[in-house]
Amino acid sequence: DSGVTQTPKHLITATGQRVTLRCSPRSGDLSVYWYQQSLDQGLQFLIHYYNGEERAKGNILERFSAQQFPDLHSELNLSSLELGDSALYFCASSIQAGAPTDTQYFGPGTRLTVL
Amino acid sequence: DAKTTQPPSMDCAEGRAANLPCNHSTISGNEYVYWYRQIHSQGPQYIIHGLKNNETNEMASLIITEDRKSSTLILPHATLRDTAVYYCIVRVFIFRSNSNSGYALNFGKGTSLLVTP
Numbered sequence: 656d657s658g659v660t661q662t663p664k665h666l667i668t669a670t671g672q673r674v675t676l677r678c679s680p681r682s683g684d685l686s687v688y689w690y691q692q693s694l695d696q697g698l699q700f701l702i703h704y705y706n707g708e709e710r711a712k713g714n715i716l717e718r719f720s721a722q723q724f725p726d727l728h729s730e731l732n733l734s735s736l737e738l739g740d741s742a743l744y745f746c747a748s749s750i751q752a753g754a755p756t757d758t759q760y761f762g763p764g765t766r767l768t769v770l
Numbered sequence: 771d772a773k774t775t776q777p778p779s780m781d782c783a784e785g786r787a788a789n790l791p792c793n794h795s796t797i798s799g800n801e802y803v804y805w806y807r808q809i810h811s812q813g814p815q816y817i818i819h820g821l822k823n824n825e826t827n828e829m830a831s832l833i834i835t836e837d838r839k840s841s842t843l844i845l846p847h848a849t850l851r852d853t854a855v856y857y858c859i860v861r862v863f864i865f866r867s868n869s870n871s872g873y874a875l876n877f878g879k880g881t882s883l884l885v886t887p
Contacts, residue, residue, distance in 0.1 A: 657815070700874035705872065711872030745813050753861075753863075755800060755801075758816055760816060
């Protein structure tokens with residue numbers, strides 16, 4: 656158990672819909688990262704927040720957005736869902752914002768299925 | 771940004787040492803090498819990281835060559851529960867502005883390790 660929690664574990668929805676995935680970091684961690692894992696793309700970095708501020712972006716679609724709240728939990732919002740958005744979505748957390756030994760710890764993931 | 775190269779798959783007998791190689795020939799002097807593993811579809815699990823000295827923890831040992839162009843992850847006594855995809859990673863630095871920058875883990879395809887009875 657990494658200490659990172661994600662809800663829900665599974666989510667099934669239809670194309671065109673909007674969903675919100677939630678992540679709670681380990682106690683004391685200020686950074687939250689979101690990754691997407693699909694069958695054909697592997698694990699891809701989406702976005703990084705540190706203490707409520709966006710710090711880095713990967714190849715995140717404009718239909719996707721995220722935020723980190725004052726209590727440090729984070730939400731990933733996916734809108735206008737397409738079949739290709741079906742994937743595992745992982746959240747990770749770390750203490751800082753990128754010191755050389757700032758290790759990321761991953762949650763169990765949310766499996767999104769778009770029908 | 772440093773990239774890593776790993777063999778796509780390896781087998782190991784239970785109880786034997788599993789040695790997983792990784793090439794990172796373009797790594798820069800201050801970049802750490804990280805190893806994670808992913809068992810089935812679970813969240814990636816941190817194993818170990820190192821800069822230039824060999825490292826050991828309760829899960830594994832990490833041997834980094836003197837020129838830092840390659841490393842080997844060693845699982846000293848592999849068990850069936852060690853069957854997983856192992857990722858060797860050098861973090862990617864993402865710069866946006868003087869006040870906004872961060873790191874991402876570039877996972878690549880990893881090595882699928884199968885531990886057999």
